[in-house]
Amino acid sequence: MTTDREQDFHVxxxxxxxxxxxxxxxxxxxxxxxxxxxxxxxxxACIIGPSGSGKSTFLRCINHLEDISGGLxxxxxxxxxxxxxxxxxxxxxPAELCRRRADIGxxxxxxxxxxxxxxxxxxxxxxxxxxxxxxxxxxERGMALLERVGLAHKADAWPRQLSGGQQQxxxxxxxxxxxxxxxxxxxxxxALDPELVGEVLAVMRDLAQSGITMIVVxxxxxxxxxxxxxxxxxxxxxxxxxxxxxxxxxxxxxxRTRAFLSHVL
Amino acid sequence: xxxxHSVSPHRLRVEDLTVVPPRHIGLWVxxxxxxALLAMLFWAVGTxxxxxxxxxxxxxxxxxxxxxxxxxxxxxxxxxxxATIIGTVMAIMRLSPSRILRTFANAYxxxxxxxxxxxQLIFWFNLAIIMPQITLSLPGIGTLFSARTNDxxxxxxxxxxxxxxxxxGYMAEIIRAGITSVPAGQTEAASTLGMARxxxxxxxxxxxxxxxxxxxxxNEAINLMKATSLVxxxxxxxxxxxxQTIYARTxxxxxxxxxxAFWYLAMVTIMSIGQHFLxxxxxxxxxxxxxxxxxxxxxxxxxxSRGRRA
Ligand SMILES: Nc1ncnc2c1ncn2[C@@H]1O[C@H](COP(=O)(O)OP(=O)(O)OP(=O)(O)O)[C@@H](O)[C@H]1O
Ligand SMILES: [Mg+2]
Numbered sequence: 155m156t157t158d159r160e161q162d163f164h165v166x167x168x169x170x171x172x173x174x175x176x177x178x179x180x181x182x183x184x185x186x187x188x189x190x191x192x193x194x195x196x197x198x199a200c201i202i203g204p205s206g207s208g209k210s211t212f213l214r215c216i217n218h219l220e221d222i223s224g225g226l227x228x229x230x231x232x233x234x235x236x237x238x239x240x241x242x243x244x245x246x247x248p249a250e251l252c253r254r255r256a257d258i259g260x261x262x263x264x265x266x267x268x269x270x271x272x273x274x275x276x277x278x279x280x281x282x283x284x285x286x287x288x289x290x291x292x293x294e295r296g297m298a299l300l301e302r303v304g305l306a307h308k309a310d311a312w313p314r315q316l317s318g319g320q321q322q323x324x325x326x327x328x329x330x331x332x333x334x335x336x337x338x339x340x341x342x343x344x345a346l347d348p349e350l351v352g353e354v355l356a357v358m359r360d361l362a363q364s365g366i367t368m369i370v371v372x373x374x375x376x377x378x379x380x381x382x383x384x385x386x387x388x389x390x391x392x393x394x395x396x397x398x399x400x401x402x403x404x405x406x407x408x409x410r411t412r413a414f415l416s417h418v419l
Numbered sequence: 420x421x422x423x424h425s426v427s428p429h430r431l432r433v434e435d436l437t438v439v440p441p442r443h444i445g446l447w448v449x450x451x452x453x454x455a456l457l458a459m460l461f462w463a464v465g466t467x468x469x470x471x472x473x474x475x476x477x478x479x480x481x482x483x484x485x486x487x488x489x490x491x492x493x494x495x496x497x498x499x500x501x502a503t504i505i506g507t508v509m510a511i512m513r514l515s516p517s518r519i520l521r522t523f524a525n526a527y528x529x530x531x532x533x534x535x536x537x538x539q540l541i542f543w544f545n546l547a548i549i550m551p552q553i554t555l556s557l558p559g560i561g562t563l564f565s566a567r568t569n570d571x572x573x574x575x576x577x578x579x580x581x582x583x584x585x586x587x588g589y590m591a592e593i594i595r596a597g598i599t600s601v602p603a604g605q606t607e608a609a610s611t612l613g614m615a616r617x618x619x620x621x622x623x624x625x626x627x628x629x630x631x632x633x634x635x636x637x638n639e640a641i642n643l644m645k646a647t648s649l650v651x652x653x654x655x656x657x658x659x660x661x662x663q664t665i666y667a668r669t670x671x672x673x674x675x676x677x678x679x680a681f682w683y684l685a686m687v688t689i690m691s692i693g694q695h696f697l698x699x700x701x702x703x704x705x706x707x708x709x710x711x712x713x714x715x716x717x718x719x720x721x722x723x724s725r726g727r728r729a
Contacts (some may be wrong), residue, residue, distance in 0.1 A: 255612075
């Protein structure tokens with residue numbers, strides 16, 4: 155009897171996210187057509203690409219909000235939604251999936267703050283419900299995180315009373331409250347008025363420095379150039395080109411990458 | 420002729436311009452008519468001996484009337500509780516990925532909401548005809564429980580079963596609409612934080628669905644309370660049945676119906692006030708000020724409603 159382990163896929167050391175030939179179809183439409191990608195632990199990867207190229211879909215596959223139709227997608231050498239036993243993938247039990255997801259934070263384009271909870275309550279909910287923290291503990295930690303994103307004075311505000319930029323900063327703090335090892339951002343500044351983009355990017359810049367692994371789908375080329383360790387250009391459901399942001403922005407290898415960059419720069 | 424045209428422009432000063440309110444003669448006439456009608460109505464009701472106001476006073480707090488009030492309340496609350504539980508289950512089944520569960524829930528709602536309440540009530544009252552004996556037995560263990568249907572299904576229990584199943588059909592639709600009104604992003608955000616399905620429903624979705632569930636549920640509860648008067652046909656001594664029992668003897672029909680109407684109106688009024696406070700509670704994330712729970716909502720109630728009207 156053979157016991158296949160994820161290690162047998164020869165994933166390089168210190169890799170947080172490893173994708174090889176990831177496919178995803180919605181019905182007959184194949185949206186991801188074999189995505190290859192490697193995000194080292196502690197690095198910041200920025201994903202750019204035209205609308206409909208599958209950026210969001212790929213991001214949602216990482217934390218198993220969508221299941222994949224084929225290929226290998228590992229977070230810290232493990233499948234998120236499956237267990238590999240004897241060369242076969244078994245769908246994990248819901249409780250185990252929750253436990254694994256708790257370590258992967260996600261920040262959405264339209265914030266998705268819990269509308270019936272104050273900013274502080276938004277931060278306290280999952281640590282209490284999922285991690286079993288005491289209210290006092292969760293409150294203290296929540297206040298510290300609100301302080302970190304510059305919103306301690308808004309602790310008791312309802313989401314509706316906050317500006318877009320403030321809501322997004324609370325949403326980032328909410329993800330951080332679970333102490334994730336990996337943070338996924340899906341166009342975190344796209345829904346914001348231009349003058350509010352800066353405050354959110356400032357928080358993300360600060361996070362990048364703290365050493366947490368981040369994957370950021372974004373149109374903010376400046377941010378990618380400044381804080382990105384890796385720039386990934388997706389087109390038509392595959393990674394067209396990946397590399398050092400500064401090099402790629404100066405001199406992309408692929409014709410399609412150059413064409414796209416000439417539009418957004 | 421328009422007077423402003425006859426005034427030469429240079430003699431008009433901006434500070435002297437005043438607005439003359441328009442006269443609503445029609446409004447005055449209508450108001451006078453309504454007042455006159457009301458006066459005639461009060462005169463007729465006050466002087467017509469058939470209304471027998473002393474008798475109304477005599478029966479308003481009569482023992483069996485009060486017991487009827489209590490039974491009507493008990494019936495309404497019990498049915499509402501069961502209807503909400505069954506309705507929630509049906510709503511969740513309707514939203515389930517399983518085709519069979521969805522179809523079952525749809526069929527349930529179609530049948531129990533569609534068939535008239537009175538017919539369902541009489542059907543359950545006659546259950547013994549179909550099933551003279553209620554028996555619960557498990558293979559291998561034997562009979563756990565067996566009794567004559569007519570002993571188990573008292574009129575009160577019959578009323579609770581029949582009207583709960585009926586009302587659950589309405590509640591299922593209300594709750595489903597409430598749940599689907601909560602954006603999918605809320606569930607998604609909660610899943611990425613590691614929350615499990617059941618917990619997301621309880622902690623994230625249902626509390627936000629409540630603002631859409633409470634107003635129609637309040638209406639349902641009020642409708643149901645009035646509909647419980649149907650149970651008088653199967654001799655449950657609710658408010659109406661208690662009054663009927665008395666006037667069958669004394670022939671004081673009109674005064675007793677006034678007593679009944681008075682108590683229904685009183686209960687409906689109290690329920691409407693309760694509904695108002697529930698709505699304030701579940702809408703509190705819309706109002707100004709921080710979160711303060713139910714008591715803060717109570718405290719704010721009056722100042723808020725005044726503020727909105729202004
Ligand atoms: N749940 C779904 N069902 C069917 N098709 C979907 C679903 N989600 C995404 N798609 C399709 O998959 C394709 C890729 O979508 P995706 O959202 O990943 O693109 P994107 O790169 O994030 O684009 P954008 O920049 O506009 O956000 C699109 O054509 C979209 O219509
Ligand atoms: Mg997208």
